[in-house]
Amino acid sequence: MITLLKQRLTEIELDGYILKVKIHGDIDHHTVKGVREQIDSAILSHRPRFVILNLSCVEFMDSSGLGLILGRYTCASDVGAKLVLYKPTMRIKRILELAGIERIIDIKGDDYDEML
Numbered sequence: 001m002i003t004l005l006k007q008r009l010t011e012i013e014l015d016g017y018i019l020k021v022k023i024h025g026d027i028d029h030h031t032v033k034g035v036r037e038q039i040d041s042a043i044l045s046h047r048p049r050f051v052i053l054n055l056s057c058v059e060f061m062d063s064s065g066l067g068l069i070l071g072r073y074t075c076a077s078d079v080g081a082k083l084v085l086y087k088p089t090m091r092i093k094r095i096l097e098l099a100g101i102e103r104i105i106d107i108k109g110d111d112y113d114e115m116l
Contacts (some may be wrong), residue, residue: 004042012034012042019081024057027065036068041073051076057112066099073105078086084108 001015009031011022021039025031043051053072058065069085078082085107088096096107 002070004046007038010038012038012107014042014046014048017049019043019046020054020087021051022054022057026060027058027068028060028062031066032068036071039072040075043072043079043081047079048076048081051081052056052086053083055092056089058089058092061095062093066095066101069096069101071103082106 001013003012004012008013009024011019011024019042021042023035029034030065039051039053051072053069069083073083083105085096085101085105085110088107093107096102101107
């Protein structure tokens with residue numbers, strides 16, 4: 001496993017063909033631009049088969065966060081990768097459900113640990 005980036009809001013690691021992205025704190029209009037650029041850069045540079053977006057440490061997310069997720073879904077799809085959302089908190093999972101994200105993107109919990 002190679003750590004590509006470790007900052008206050010974002011950790012990005014490459015584990016073979018899996019790009020693991022862990023986001024900390026809030027995903028809102030103040031933070032989304034930098035996070036988006038970091039993730040897109042890693043996806044385009046490494047062209048993984050899977051992008052795992054770990055939301056277990058996200059405390060708050062507004063519509064900017066939904067845009068971040070949908071945009072990364074498109075970016076991953078463009079390089080042939082599958083995006084999976086991993087371990088969202090109950091609050092974040094509810095937002096994702098209300099937005100209908102689970103109809104487009106897989107949301108996994110503890111049962112997905114073996115891949116991570």
